Structures are given as C-alpha cells and as structure tokens.
Amino acid sequence: VRPAFQIVERCRKLAAHTDEPGFITRTFLSDAMRGVHADLRTWMQHAGMTVSIDAVGNIRGYYAGATADAPRLIIGSHLDTVPHAGAFDGILGVVLGVELVELLIGRRFHFAIEMVGFSEEEGVRFGVPFIGSRALIGDIDGTLAVLAGDAIRAYGLDPAKIPDARVTGPTLGYLEFHIEQGPVLESLNLSLGVVTAIAGQSRCDVRFEGHANHAGTMPMNLRHDALAGAAEWIGAVEREAVAGRDLVATVGRIDARPGAGNVIAGSAAMSLDVRHVDDAIRTGVVARLLDCARQIAARRGLTFTSELRLDQPAAPMDAGLTEVLAQAVRAGGHSDHRMASGAGHDAMIMAKQMPAAMLFLRSPGGISHHPDESVLAQDVAAALETGVHFLEQLERTHG
Numbered sequence: 001v002r003p004a005f006q007i008v009e010r011c012r013k014l015a016a017h018t019d020e021p022g023f024i025t026r027t028f029l030s031d032a033m034r035g036v037h038a039d040l041r042t043w044m045q046h047a048g049m050t051v052s053i054d055a056v057g058n059i060r061g062y063y064a065g066a067t068a069d070a071p072r073l074i075i076g077s078h079l080d081t082v083p084h085a086g087a088f089d090g091i092l093g094v095v096l097g098v099e100l101v102e103l104l105i106g107r108r109f110h111f112a113i114e115m116v117g118f119s120e121e122e123g124v125r126f127g128v129p130f131i132g133s134r135a136l137i138g139d140i141d142g143t144l145a146v147l148a149g150d151a152i153r154a155y156g157l158d159p160a161k162i163p164d165a166r167v168t169g170p171t172l173g174y175l176e177f178h179i180e181q182g183p184v185l186e187s188l189n190l191s192l193g194v195v196t197a198i199a200g201q202s203r204c205d206v207r208f209e210g211h212a213n214h215a216g217t218m219p220m221n222l223r224h225d226a227l228a229g230a231a232e233w234i235g236a237v238e239r240e241a242v243a244g245r246d247l248v249a250t251v252g253r254i255d256a257r258p259g260a261g262n263v264i265a266g267s268a269a270m271s272l273d274v275r276h277v278d279d280a281i282r283t284g285v286v287a288r289l290l291d292c293a294r295q296i297a298a299r300r301g302l303t304f305t306s307e308l309r310l311d312q313p314a315a316p317m318d319a320g321l322t323e324v325l326a327q328a329v330r331a332g333g334h335s336d337h338r339m340a341s342g343a344g345h346d347a348m349i350m351a352k353q354m355p356a357a358m359l360f361l362r363s364p365g366g367i368s369h370h371p372d373e374s375v376l377a378q379d380v381a382a383a384l385e386t387g388v389h390f391l392e393q394l395e396r397t398h399g
C-alpha cells in the first residue's frame with residue numbers, strides 16, 4: 001500500500017503547479033507545466049528511465065527492454081487540466097505508470113516501456129483537444145501547428161520537430177490508467193473497471209423560431225412560443241435517452257430571446273449532446289430527435305433548424321490487449337467489470353494506430369473536473385497490482 005500512498009502524494013504535489021493560485025488549472029505548455037515536467041523528470045530518472053520532452057511538450061520516459069530492438073509498450077495519460085480541476089484526472093495515470101516502472105527495480109522484459117505524460121488533452125488553451133496524443137500518431141495538421149506554434153516556441157521547443165514526436169518502430173500497444181469520472185464503479189462497490197470502448201459523440205446546435213409578443217395581451221391559442229416548443233422537445237430528448245440502453249442525451253445550454261419575463265420567447269437556441277458506443281444507434285437517435293423537433297415545430301407553428309457540430313465515432317479498445325488487462329485485474333483478486341467510457345480519452349486517439357486498453361479507477365462520489373475529485377489508496381494499490389500482472393502477462397505472451 002505504501003507505493004499507492006506515494007502516488008496520491010505525488011499527484012497532490014503536482015497539483016501545486018497551477019496557472020491560477022488557489023485553484024488547479026494547468027493548460028497546454030503554461031509556465032506551471034515546467035514544474036510538472038521537472039518533478040516527473042526526477043521521478044522517471046529515479047525509476048530508471050531516460051527522459052525527453054518532444055516538440056509538443058509531451059514528457060517521455062523510456063525504460064529499455066532486454067534487447068535494443070525490443071518492441072515497446074506505451075503507458076500514458078495527460079498532464080493538463082480543465083479550469084479549477086481536481087488533482088487526479090489524467091495525472092494519476094502518469095504518476096501511477098512511473099511508480100509501476102519503479103517497482104520493477106531494474107528488471108527487464110522482452111519489450112521496452114515508454115511512459116508518456118501528454119501535454120494537452122482537455123483542449124482548454126486552443127479549443128482543440130488531444131494535441132499531445134495526436135502528435136504521437138502523426139495527426140497534427142498545419143493549421144494546428146500554426147495555432148500552437150507560438151506556445152511551443154515560448155516553451156523553448158521547436159514546432160518544426162513535431163513530426164519527430166510520432167511513434168515509430170514496433171509497438172505492443174497503449175495502456176492508460178484513468179479515474180472513472182463517474183459514479184458507476186462506486187455504485188457497484190468496485191475498485192476497477194475494464195474499458196471496452198469509448199463512446200462516440202454527436203453534438204448539434206438547434207433552434208426553434210416563433211414570434212416574440214406581449215405576455216399579457218397574446219391569448220394562448222394564438223401564440224408561437226419558441227421556448228415552450230423547446231421545453232416540449234427537451235422532455236422528449238430525456239425520455240428517448242432513459243428508454244435507451246447505455247445511451248446518454250443532454251441539452252446543456254439554452255438561450256431564449258429576447259429573454260424578458262413579460263415577453264413570449266421568439267427564439268430558443270440549444271445544444272444537443274448524444275453519446276453511445278454503437279455509432280449506428282447514436283446516429284439513429286440523433287435523427288429521431290431532430291425529426292421529433294420538426295414535428296413539434298410544425299404543430300406549434302414554429303420553424304426548426306439544426307446544425308451538426310461534431311460526429312465522432314466510437315473507439316473500441318483492442319480485444320486482445322483488453323483481455324490481458326482483464327486477466328491482470330482478476331489475478332489481483334478483483335472483479336473485471338467491463339464498461340464503456342462516456343468521456344473521451346487519449347486512448348481513443350492512440351487506438352487509431354495501435355492496440356489500446358484502458359483501466360478505470362473508482363471516482364469517490366463520482367466527482368471529477370472539480371476540486372473535490374479524489375481517489376482511494378486501496379484502488380490505486382489495486383490498479384498498480386493490475387499493472388504488474390499486466391506486464392508479466394505480456395512478458396509470457398511476447399517473451
């Protein structure tokens with residue numbers, strides 16, 4: 001259990017490196033990231049890794065295999081945070097991986113281990129997420145390189161070297177430890193969850209238009225109330241998601257105009273967010289919900305328009321590597337509960353290029369993206385033990 005306490009302590013220590021005193025806010029290549037890199041560099045070197053920072057600011061620790069031409073296993077998660085974050089989202093996976101390598105005390109496998117602390121996952125600084133992992137799979141286009149170029153240069157790095165960040169050579173796969181950021185594992189009284197897939201996402205901007213008018217003089221039967229139409233539709237969105245299986249649908253934003261208490265709303269603009277691990281189900285749900293909105297609009301004498309903002313396919317984790325992970329969880333005496341991730345993660349990006357697997361740790365209270373975010377030392381110990389079994393199982397398979 002002592003290494004688990006050290007992991008929690010190190011996460012708390014790294015939380016002190018923040019862009020905003022009094023809060024945990026750490027964005028892509030901010031000055032606070034220098035402190036995180038310095039601490040991680042020390043710990044990685046102590047664990048026997050060779051450390052470098054690539055051109056997008058990912059910190060990379062290389063722990064050599066038994067032979068120079070050994071394939072590599074990549075273990076990673078992200079170092080950046082949302083504004084006013086907790087101390088564990090992302091960074092726990094990096095600190096846990098470093099501890100895992102330290103526990104090997106110099107033991108070599110027939111594969112090398114590369115630890116990656118991704119510089120950017122949340123998309124806070126430039127509104128573009130996953131800059132760190134996208135660099136590893138060679139998915140940084142010219143526009144993004146220009147957008148992030150000044151920040152990269154200000155940090156002392158060279159944007160021209162971004163292509164060198166790409167992973168080359170034989171790779172066994174990618175493993176990520178991450179807090180669940182939801183209440184499911186806690187509700188099942190489980191420490192760990194084996195991620196089967198990362199859900200796909202659809203996001204739309206939608207709008208009902210009617211006629212603004214006087215709230216006192218316009219009789220109910222003559223109104224074209226955009227907000228009342230929106231309210232009817234929001235109820236339908238919720239009913240559709242509740243009736244579905246492992247489906248979530250959310251209207252998280254509404255802007256009613258003109259927005260006065262004594263005026264019937266002339267327009268209501270909203271967001272729609274739909275997530276499911278099956279892309280056909282997800283796109284089918286979106287189509288039904290938009291159709292439902294058109295029917296509501298027609299009945300109420302409103303117009304309805306929609307614009308698709310994001311159509312991101314689901315990312316299944318690799319079946320083989322996930323089975324190795326599930327076995328490792330069971331070898332530690334834990335239940336290998338399988339679950340989908342409703343949130344996006346670096347594993348989703350890495351899965352485009354190599355087998356990826358992901359392990360969730362219980363989030364107490366289901367709390368994340370909040371200062372009260374936490375993790376239980378017993379769950380960290382369980383994840384660490386799983387990591388050891390995972391490496392041993394890979395060694396048996398590839399040795």
Ligand SMILES: [Zn+2]
Nearest residue numbers: 078089090178
């Ligand atoms: Zn995260």
